[in-house]
Amino acid sequence: MKNVYEQFFYMKYSGGWSFAEAYNLPIGLRNWFFERLVKQLEDEKNAVEGKSSGGGGNRQTLTPHNQPKAPSNLRQ
Secondary structure, rough: HHHHHHHHHHHHHHHHHHHHHHHHHOOOHHHHHHHHHHHHHHHHHHHHHHHHHOOOOOOOOOOOOOOOOOHHHHHO
């Protein structure tokens, strides 16, 4: 029974479900949504960790050809 309440808490806290919505789902469907929510949050965590550690992603190096131009009234 504790595992069921853990699912309810997790679905409410991370998924935005109400207790009644989670409670009234058929067990198989609730398990699917719970497992899918866990997968989604893990994927998001991995994406954030991958980008913050410099492991890939789009990078752009500024060169004289692609630097943004200062507004004319602020140029020296």
